[in-house]
Amino acid sequence: MEILEAMEVSKDYTMGKTHVQALKGLNLTIHSGEMVCIMGPSGSGKSTLLNLLGLLDTPSSGQILLQGKATQNLPYKESAQMRSRFLGFIFQSFNLFPVLNAFENIEYPLLFHPLTRKERRDRVWGALSDVQLREVALHRPDELSGGQRQRVAIARALVTHPLLILADEPTANLDSESAENIMTVMQRLNQSRKTTFVFSTHDPRVVHHASRIVKITDGVIQHEGTQATVTNILEKRLSQ
Amino acid sequence: MKALKRLLQISWRNVFRNKRRSILTLMILVLGSSGLIVIGGFFENIMEGYREQFIHSQSGHLQVNRTGYFKKGASAPLDYMMPNAEQVRREIEGEPHVTFTVPRLKFGGLASTDNASIAVLAVGTDAVAEHKMGLAKAANDDNPSTNIIAGNDLDPKDTHGVLLGKGLSEALGVKPGDHVTFLTTRQAGAMDGAEMRVRGIFETIAKDFDDHAMKMNLATAQQLLDTPNQVHSFLVLLDQTTNTDLVQANLKSKFLASNSQLETLSWEEQGLFYRQSKEMLMKIYSTIQLIICVIFVFSIANTINMALFERIREFGTMMAIGNGRGTIFMTIFSEAGILGLLGSALGITIGIGLAHLISAIGIEMPPPPQSSAGYYAMITVTPKLVAQTFGISMLATMISSFFPALRATRFRIVQALGYV
Structure with a gap:
């Protein structure tokens, strides 16, 4: 089932006096239960694409359909509601609220959902269990390691039961062991709970967790497919 | 929530x-x-x-007088006499929050000693009520509102005993026990005078008042003016200053209903300074x-x-x-x-x-x-x-x-x- 569809999406912006075309008529479809990796070097347009898919920004042209509904012209309030209902976000720098403990950080997005206190608490404890962090529930972010912070961020994205979780370079600020742990957690959630993930990375060590890889260069999709397919294509190109 | x-x-x-x-x-x-x-x-x-201090030395919380007296009374005080004073006093004192009234009869005159003659403001008043009013102290002052700084307060039995304001006593060069000749114009226009004995010297917050005022018993003032049982005004003292507006409104409507030709002025309306x-x-x-x-x-x-x-x-x-x-x-x-x-x-x-x-x-x-x-x-x-x-x-x-x-x-x- 299609959750999200990018149709001929382009994004232009100006940096100082330079005009940048970050995405050039890109097409991409995300299906339920997938774990999609957006790969590419710095400046290739990965983050721009994730921002557009997450309704954090609007395309210069083209359309983003979330559950078949066009989103590019939505007013701020409606767009915020759609993000709150359907999407979860994991950020490179974790972006936890420093004044809230792990439990409160995870609970925060639920405060804007029509849930009872018990339902809310059950969901938070469930999410903490999913990321195996029940023991640090009352710790504030500055008392947690980078890996633990990112797991809290995953739990925060997970707790609203979104259709799709978007993770922008979730392992970029982590050591390799923590990065592997985070990807394992995401993969486990993808397989056991059928949570759909789209994550961006330029780290080839975490790519194998994805069910599909989308390689972007200079704002266009170069290759798309399973890890084996993409590897074959890249090897063929290298041999030529 | x-x-x-x-x-x-x-x-x-x-x-x-x-x-x-x-x-x-x-x-x-x-x-x-x-x-x-x-x-x-x-x-x-x-x-x-x-x-x-102003309320308890000069104005009362309210002053009731004939309409127009406050503005024009100084130039023609005898035109604004209150003939039915006792009835007015009863009406005022019947109001809730009114604790007592002080009658006042104010008129001009000349006070003379061997050395000086000075125009004074004579104030005829009820010695007992005036004393009661003047005893009140402001929260920040150790002295009563009307402070007797020498001699004694007015005595109803001492018909020719007067109190002089501090400035007036200094200008006349008199002290308690000294005599002052007081001259004024009677209601009919004739001059009248009397030999007064200084009973005491008072001081209030208003220097201007103290420089000109001479207080005497009401009966003496009425006799000098030949206006028996008449006063110019009643100062109205209340249980609380905050009740001023309420009592003023009640009195106003009462006097309006009875067409008494009386006006009621609050201390604030009287106190320009x-x-x-x-x-x-x-x-x-x-x-x-x-x-x-x-x-x-x-x-x-x-x-x-x-x-x-x-x-x-x-x-x-x-x-x-x-x-x-x-x-x-x-x-x-x-x-x-x-x-x-x-x-x-x-x-x-x-x-x-x-x-x-x-x-x-x-x-x-x-x-x-x-x-x-x-x-x-x-x-x-x-x-x-x-x-x-x-x-x-x-x-x-x-x-x-x-x-x-x-x-x-x-x-x-x-x-x-x-x-x-």
């Missing part, structure tokens, strides 16, 4: 995220608020003291309030702006996970609100404490303009002053946080998330 509760919780914690900065802002708020309480309370005390002084002090205080409000606005705005730029990414995250612009606005607004609330509450509490301390010691003050006696000023904290101070702190807080909060709602999510 749960979101608002959590929002306030987050705001509360954010206020103390940068303790040093918040404490500095709180100190400014505390200093400003306590300063407003002390200065406002000082002014309030000055006006309260003057008001009570009080009104001018109050207006001047209020202007000074308003200027101080404005200055402190501006200081509040700049210091809170500085704190909020710094906090805002440190947390742009945080606001980006809030918006990314679905918070509306209103939530972002309220987050910043409530943080400023908490700062304002804490600062003003602490400032007001400290201000009240300081007010009690200063009042216990007292501030020695020179005689105010038009007065001859100094006094000890205190700090009078009224609910109105506390409410005003609180209102100013909160208003400054709201103003200073409004624009930063508005700016935060206008961040683009992507820019806010990428802000370093």
Whole structure:
């Protein structure tokens, strides 16, 4: 089932006096239960694409359909509601609220959902269990390691039961062991709970967790497919 | 509700995220608020003291007289006599909150000794009621409103005994026991005079009054003017100054209903100097309030702006996970609100404490303009002053946080998330 569809999406912006075309008529479809990796070097347009898919920004042209509904012209309030209902976000720098403990950080997005206190608490404890962090529930972010912070961020994205979780370079600020742990957690959630993930990375060590890889260069999709397919294509190109 | 509760919780914690900065802002708020309480309370005390002394030495809480007497009576006092005085007195004293009345018969005359002749304002009054009225003390003064500084007060049995104001006695060069010749014009136009004996010297807050006034028994005054049983006015004394408007309204409607041709003037309407002084002090205080409000606005705005730029990414995250612009606005607004609330509450509490301390010691003050006696000023904290101070702190807080909060709602999510 299609959750999200990018149709001929382009994004232009100006940096100082330079005009940048970050995405050039890109097409991409995300299906339920997938774990999609957006790969590419710095400046290739990965983050721009994730921002557009997450309704954090609007395309210069083209359309983003979330559950078949066009989103590019939505007013701020409606767009915020759609993000709150359907999407979860994991950020490179974790972006936890420093004044809230792990439990409160995870609970925060639920405060804007029509849930009872018990339902809310059950969901938070469930999410903490999913990321195996029940023991640090009352710790504030500055008392947690980078890996633990990112797991809290995953739990925060997970707790609203979104259709799709978007993770922008979730392992970029982590050591390799923590990065592997985070990807394992995401993969486990993808397989056991059928949570759909789209994550961006330029780290080839975490790519194998994805069910599909989308390689972007200079704002266009170069290759798309399973890890084996993409590897074959890249090897063929290298041999030529 | 749960979101608002959590929002306030987050705001509360954010206020103390940068303790040093918040404490500095709180100190400014505390200093400003306590300063407003002390200065406002000082002014309030000055006006309260003057008001009570004026009421109990000259005006009463209310004055009832023939219509027009207050404005034109000085030039033709005999045209405004109250013939049915006893009936009017009964009507006034029948009103709730009225404790007693003091009849007054005022007229001009000439007081002479061997050395000097001076135009005086003769005040015929009920010696007992006048004494009772004059005994009242303002909260900040050890002396009664009419202070007998030499000799004795009026005695109803001493028909030719008079009291002279301090300035008048000095000008005539007399002391208690000395004699003064007093001349005046009777109702029919003939001159009349009497030899008066100075029983005592009095002092009030109004130097001008003390320089010209000679008090005597009402019966003596009526006899001199040949106006038996008539008075010009009744001073009305109430249980509380705050009941003035109520009793004035009741008396006005009563006299209107009976077509008595009487007017009722409050102490404030009679006290031009009080009104001018109050207006001047209020202007000074308003200027101080404005200055402190501006200081509040700049210091809170500085704190909020710094906090805002440190947390742009945080606001980006809030918006990314679905918070509306209103939530972002309220987050910043409530943080400023908490700062304002804490600062003003602490400032007001400290201000009240300081007010009690200063009042216990007292501030020695020179005689105010038009007065001859100094006094000890205190700090009078009224609910109105506390409410005003609180209102100013909160208003400054709201103003200073409004624009930063508005700016935060206008961040683009992507820019806010990428802000370093």
